[in-house]
Amino acid sequence: MSEQDQESKTEEASEKKIRDAIERGNTPSSKEAPIFASIAATLIASVFLIRASGGELTRFLSNFLSDPAGFDISTNKNTTTLLVYVAVQASLFVGPILLLFMVFGLSASFLQHAPQFSLERISPQWSRISPGKGWSRIAGAQGLMEFGKSLAKFAAIAVTTWLILKSDKNTVVTAMLQDPSTIPELVLTIATRLLSAACVATIVIVAADLVWTQKSWRRSLRMTKQEIKDEHKQAEGDPILKSRRLSLARDRARSRMMAAVPRATMIIANPTHYAVALRYVPEEGGAPLVLAKGVDLIALKIREIAEANDIPVIEDRVLARSLHAGVQIDQMIPPEFYKVVAELLCLVYARKVA
Incomplete structure (x- = not known):
């Protein structure tokens, strides 16, 4: 040396x-x-x-x-x-x-x-x-x-x-x-x-x-x-590679989330900015489950998939924002949302019967 x-x-x-x-x-x-x-x-x-x-x-x-x-x-x-x-x-x-x-x-x-x-x-x-x-x-x-x-x-x-x-x-x-x-x-x-x-x-x-x-x-x-x-x-990871890995992980998670939207019972949406896909089947038990959520372009994509699969889209600005902020994907909604979501589910089922 x-x-x-x-x-x-x-x-x-x-x-x-x-x-x-x-x-x-x-x-x-x-x-x-x-x-x-x-x-x-x-x-x-x-x-x-x-x-x-x-x-x-x-x-x-x-x-x-x-x-x-x-x-x-x-x-x-x-x-x-x-x-x-x-x-x-x-x-x-x-x-x-x-x-x-x-x-x-x-x-x-x-x-x-x-x-x-x-x-x-x-x-x-x-x-x-x-x-x-x-x-x-x-x-x-x-x-x-x-x-x-x-x-x-x-x-x-x-x-x-x-x-x-x-x-x-x-x-x-x-x-x-x-x-x-x-x-x-x-x-x-x-x-x-x-x-x-x-x-x-x-x-x-x-x-x-x-x-x-x-x-x-x-x-x-x-x-x-x-x-x-x-x-x-080396210990923390190269920031560029780390960012790329996070981006790939987000893309995979988004793809899985979009693939789950056709199984939703209804979509709670703000007209254009927020969208939350909920699934509720009484035979499966438990509270309604959040299958997907997103804002802006992702919200529009969720609505597009829902309309293509004849899934009801209900516009409720306050509920859409609250669900998006308070519930994670693949989690059941908390008790404070039971009443309002139950009313919307009754509306959805009534439309299907009619």
Whole structure:
């Protein structure tokens, strides 16, 4: 994307664009969080798991190395038993540590955003293997930021490591003169201190990276004013297409209404402006039903169809206006119209009998 295009994106991303980006797998993800999680998992493992679960394995290896002849491997069964025992002890040592790493790694990802499956993220793209695109990513703002974070991590961890090793210099030197069996404990203690210092040194970087990742992600989703307008149009519907759909719907409704006029019992009309077609058949039950209504040209069309089908047209200016305003098509007339409509129906039936 060119710099000019990026500068024109001045509007914050809409909820729809954010939702679409997440559905495509485009979510903010800090690369430092999993690294910090792995360091923290290593620290917890060194403090709580290695000492506890490594004791039995250490004793076995110590006995084996000090007296290998004491282990009978003269038969296949004895050899298999020995290997199974070693495998079980190794699994009891390594298994909890691997589980801890898995839990911390998944947590570092899930706490940033909910898991989302998207084929688009794993589909082949030329930009991912293109040397030109790769170089632009390395030399661009994103690449420089990643380089800066890596440099900051390296400096922080290097300084803390140097300070701790400097403080433990005498302990390390004197360890060469002590019992070799104490060396693993010493190494584990120093490693724990180094990991603790690394966690403290990197936690600030991780916090800053989480904030920067969120801001960078939202900045990449910014929209131009025209994109905002286009999205609003898409959500609300194009006014021209919307108007055309409404017009087609009105035409269909008008056609159905006109097709129902020949079934009317009578037409209540203002001489030229209003017309309401009513149907009343005692066998059907209920009050008179409004089959059609309209003004001006539609009213004239209703009268034309009525005259072609020998349907009585009764002119009553006030009633025609009131029925048109107060009753919808395919609805029965309300009680306030019963009396006057009943009188007109009696007149219609009387004319038919005569």
